[in-house]
Amino acid sequence: MTETDYREGLQLQSTVKQSGQLEIALATVETPAPGPDDVVIRIEAAPINPSDLGLLFGPADMQAATSSGSADRPVITAPIPAGLMKMVTARLDQAMPVGNEGAGIVVGAGSSEAAQALLGKTVAVIGGAMYSQYRVAPAAMCLLLTEGTTPAEGASCFVNPLTALGMVETMRLEGHSALVHTAAASNLGQMLNKICLADDIALVNIVRREEQEELLRSIGAKIVCNSSAPDFKEKLTDALADTGATLAFDATGGGKLGGQILSCMEAALVRSASEYSGYGSTTHKQLYVYGRLDRSPTELLGDYGMAWGIGGWLLPHFLQKIGLEGGARLRTRVADEIKTTFASHYTAEISLAETLELKTIAAYGKQATGEKYLINPNKNPS
Amino acid sequence: MTETDYREGLQLQSTVKQSGQLEIALATVETPAPGPDDVVIRIEAAPINPSDLGLLFGPADMQAATSSGSADRPVITAPIPAGLMKMVTARLDQAMPVGNEGAGIVVGAGSSEAAQALLGKTVAVIGGAMYSQYRVAPAAMCLLLTEGTTPAEGASCFVNPLTALGMVETMRLEGHSALVHTAAASNLGQMLNKICLADDIALVNIVRREEQEELLRSIGAKIVCNSSAPDFKEKLTDALADTGATLAFDATGGGKLGGQILSCMEAALVRSASEYSGYGSTTHKQLYVYGRLDRSPTELLGDYGMAWGIGGWLLPHFLQKIGLEGGARLRTRVADEIKTTFASHYTAEISLAETLELKTIAAYGKQATGEKYLINPNKNPS
Numbered sequence: 001m002t003e004t005d006y007r008e009g010l011q012l013q014s015t016v017k018q019s020g021q022l023e024i025a026l027a028t029v030e031t032p033a034p035g036p037d038d039v040v041i042r043i044e045a046a047p048i049n050p051s052d053l054g055l056l057f058g059p060a061d062m063q064a065a066t067s068s069g070s071a072d073r074p075v076i077t078a079p080i081p082a083g084l085m086k087m088v089t090a091r092l093d094q095a096m097p098v099g100n101e102g103a104g105i106v107v108g109a110g111s112s113e114a115a116q117a118l119l120g121k122t123v124a125v126i127g128g129a130m131y132s133q134y135r136v137a138p139a140a141m142c143l144l145l146t147e148g149t150t151p152a153e154g155a156s157c158f159v160n161p162l163t164a165l166g167m168v169e170t171m172r173l174e175g176h177s178a179l180v181h182t183a184a185a186s187n188l189g190q191m192l193n194k195i196c197l198a199d200d201i202a203l204v205n206i207v208r209r210e211e212q213e214e215l216l217r218s219i220g221a222k223i224v225c226n227s228s229a230p231d232f233k234e235k236l237t238d239a240l241a242d243t244g245a246t247l248a249f250d251a252t253g254g255g256k257l258g259g260q261i262l263s264c265m266e267a268a269l270v271r272s273a274s275e276y277s278g279y280g281s282t283t284h285k286q287l288y289v290y291g292r293l294d295r296s297p298t299e300l301l302g303d304y305g306m307a308w309g310i311g312g313w314l315l316p317h318f319l320q321k322i323g324l325e326g327g328a329r330l331r332t333r334v335a336d337e338i339k340t341t342f343a344s345h346y347t348a349e350i351s352l353a354e355t356l357e358l359k360t361i362a363a364y365g366k367q368a369t370g371e372k373y374l375i376n377p378n379k380n381p382s
Numbered sequence: 383m384t385e386t387d388y389r390e391g392l393q394l395q396s397t398v399k400q401s402g403q404l405e406i407a408l409a410t411v412e413t414p415a416p417g418p419d420d421v422v423i424r425i426e427a428a429p430i431n432p433s434d435l436g437l438l439f440g441p442a443d444m445q446a447a448t449s450s451g452s453a454d455r456p457v458i459t460a461p462i463p464a465g466l467m468k469m470v471t472a473r474l475d476q477a478m479p480v481g482n483e484g485a486g487i488v489v490g491a492g493s494s495e496a497a498q499a500l501l502g503k504t505v506a507v508i509g510g511a512m513y514s515q516y517r518v519a520p521a522a523m524c525l526l527l528t529e530g531t532t533p534a535e536g537a538s539c540f541v542n543p544l545t546a547l548g549m550v551e552t553m554r555l556e557g558h559s560a561l562v563h564t565a566a567a568s569n570l571g572q573m574l575n576k577i578c579l580a581d582d583i584a585l586v587n588i589v590r591r592e593e594q595e596e597l598l599r600s601i602g603a604k605i606v607c608n609s610s611a612p613d614f615k616e617k618l619t620d621a622l623a624d625t626g627a628t629l630a631f632d633a634t635g636g637g638k639l640g641g642q643i644l645s646c647m648e649a650a651l652v653r654s655a656s657e658y659s660g661y662g663s664t665t666h667k668q669l670y671v672y673g674r675l676d677r678s679p680t681e682l683l684g685d686y687g688m689a690w691g692i693g694g695w696l697l698p699h700f701l702q703k704i705g706l707e708g709g710a711r712l713r714t715r716v717a718d719e720i721k722t723t724f725a726s727h728y729t730a731e732i733s734l735a736e737t738l739e740l741k742t743i744a745a746y747g748k749q750a751t752g753e754k755y756l757i758n759p760n761k762n763p764s
Contacts, residue, residue, distance in 0.1 A: 054660035086649060087685065091658035253684055267468060276473035278436035279696055289684075298682035302635055302674055303469065307699065311691035314661055 006031050006040050006107055009133030010352050013095040014056050016088045022060035024076040031134040036110040039118050039139050045155035046102030046130035048364050048373045050291050056098045059084035062365050067358050074356040099130030103154040115139040124157035133377045156344040161334040164191040166318045167249050178202035180248035185212035185369050187344050193221045194341040202243035240268035248287045254294030258287050266304035280305015288313035293367050347371045351379040388413050388422050388489055391515030392734050395477040396438050398470045404442035406458040413516040418492040421500050421521050427537035428484030428512040430746050430755045432673050438480045441466035444747050449740050456738040481512030485536040497521040506539035515759045538726040543716040546573040548700045549631050560584035562630035567594035567751050569726050575603045576723040584625035622650035630669045636676030640669050648686035662687015670695035675749050729753045733761040
């Protein structure tokens with residue numbers, strides 16, 4: 001590997017055009033020269049997280065996407081409903097690179113000792129533009145993976161692990177003692193189960209299908225409620241009464257599920273109440289929405305008294321709240337347990353060009369629970 | 383007035399029966415003997431606030447209410463939908479007195495100096511059971527009304543004034559600088575306008591009808607948006623951009639309005655954003671639901687980024703949060719401005735028996751904006 005190898009490389013870019021079209025394409029971009037404290041990483045693994053899809057697809061109607069260009073330089077075009085263009089005025093006609101996190105080999109380094117020390121090492125990094133063959137990043141931002149960890153194993157070091165740990169931290173910070181999680185069979189949900197088992201925290205898992213229930217039980221989950229079962233609300237209320245969980249993290253966002261969780265929390269609290277209050281239980285019930293797998297409108301019946309809150313939960317906001325020290329503590333745990341607690345499983349490893357195939361877009365775009373795609377920007381086109 | 387007069391009196395009571403019926407009736411109850419520090423108040427004015435209706439009607443279907451008993455002792459019966467009975471298990475078969483706040487004349491007093499000092503005075507009081515002819519309360523709990531204030535003028539000293547002041551306090555405590563209020567032409571909304579004008583706080587009023595818009599403008603409101611107007615969302619977004627309001631108090635609860643406010647707040651913030659973020663603006667947008675005039679499900683589209691929160695807001699919880707000193711500061715302002723800022727207007731003054739007439743129930747049960755009923759438990763039956 002000589003220095004010239006990384007002077008330019010392919011990058012996936014998403015552009016919202018003034019005309020109301022979304023365009024996703026590959027561009028050859030120059031790799032910026034690394035500063036003294038920077039390294040150049042040859043990215044070999046970058047997951048497609050649900051949190052990447054907002055930037056990648058914008059508000060475009062991907063069902064109506066079409067493909068043009070060549071096999072190794074496909075161009076995807078999709079219409080954006082007129083009413084949604086106002087959401088994206090700030091990114092109009094800018095080719096935005098995508099990919100929150102990734103991992104790879106350090107193939108170039110600035111003059112500083114810290115940067116030079118990473119040459120040839122495998123590192124994970126967060127910060128956007130990871131769906132690129134080469135990414136320059138400050139050495140201080142790189143998480144050095146332990147010897148023997150591959151880029152694929154280290155690619156999801158940040159988003160899912162820190163989100164799962166962040167849920168547990170939020171629970172402690174806000175004075176709750178147990179957790180509820182939806183879409184619980186996801187990669188993230190499996191991590192959360194492992195953390196809660198290790199830390200002895202009661203976790204109520206909510207899934208939609210029987211196979212997901214079995215999957216979670218097979219990794220040791222103790223409480224799993226199936227929202228498709230006819231007795232879902234009774235079972236959930238029982239689980240909430242048993243665990244005392246008054247905090248839920250919801251990945252679905254839309255539909256009735258979030259409101260049902262609050263309603264069942266209230267029912268569980270009222271069960272043990274000795275005195276009637278017209279305003280319901282005085283115990284605060286909190287639902288955090290951290291994803292929107294269900295894009296239908298959220299429906300709330302309001303049958304959970306007055307002590308309740310619903311809010312958006314976003315990893316960067318949370319990390320800001322706990323500060324550098326808190327963040328470092330969580331990162332250390334991730335690096336130590338990357339092959340166990342925080343191991344991710346991928347449906348397929350795809351190249352940048354494959355990322356822009358319509359059938360592949362349809363697959364990762366549907367965000368099926370437990371299905372996750374890994375982009376290798378340096379994978380030879382198949 | 384001799385002591386024997388208040389030994390017993392009429393009291394309005396609401397009972398949820400095991401059989402699934404709500405019953406509202408008048409009972410003759412003994413007035414407890416006042417302790418040394420207590421006074422006996424002959425209640426002459428107690429408002430029917432939206433917050434009283436939860437205890438009064440429970441989850442009963444009042445459209446199906448029927449009346450029996452005599453003209454001076456009517457009995458109202460209404461069915462409770464089976465699915466809602468679980469909300470009221472804690473009050474089953476208990477005759478619950480109703481009425482959060484009221485005012486009247488002190489007609490009896492315990493031996494302490496503080497209690498004796500109130501004899502013959504007009505006081506306001508909060509604490510439930512105000513739809514009663516006589517109410518015993520600790521002297522320390524009574525707000526002594528200034529000379530010349532009638533019970534009717536002082537009857538709504540607590541709930542609406544403290545709620546309106548609480549909104550402004552919440553705004554300051556949580557770092558917002560302007561407010562949005564729905565059902566803004568209500569008694570409470572008018573108070574809030576007077577407070578905001580006096581304190582130089584930008585207030586975005588949302589109403590549903592043109593007459594309400596005119597009413598608010600006639601008392602000096604500067605910004606009024608009509609949610610029935612075709613350009614409502616544009617006008618609201620303009621108002622939010624102008625004022626920078628990122629906190630809203632919503633009395634309606636159900637329907638789309640709450641979500642629309644968050645969405646317009648986000649649109650106003652994105653307008654001035656220099657950089658695109660897939661997660662939307664990082665400025666926190668907060669909606670507090672303090673009533674549920676609209677009983678339909680709440681519908682949220684989620685088109686307001688990730689920095690948002692929705693929650694229940696309840697006066698007692700808020701007062702607990704600001705502590706005794708904070709509460710006393712707010713109460714003093716109310717007593718000083720009871721005939722101006724905090725003046726209430728009533729549609730009619732009704733007796734206890736009139737409170738249980740089906741046509742009157744239908745009138746105050748619909749909670750029409752700006753319509754408010756005052757019960758005088760000692761009014762001679764008309």
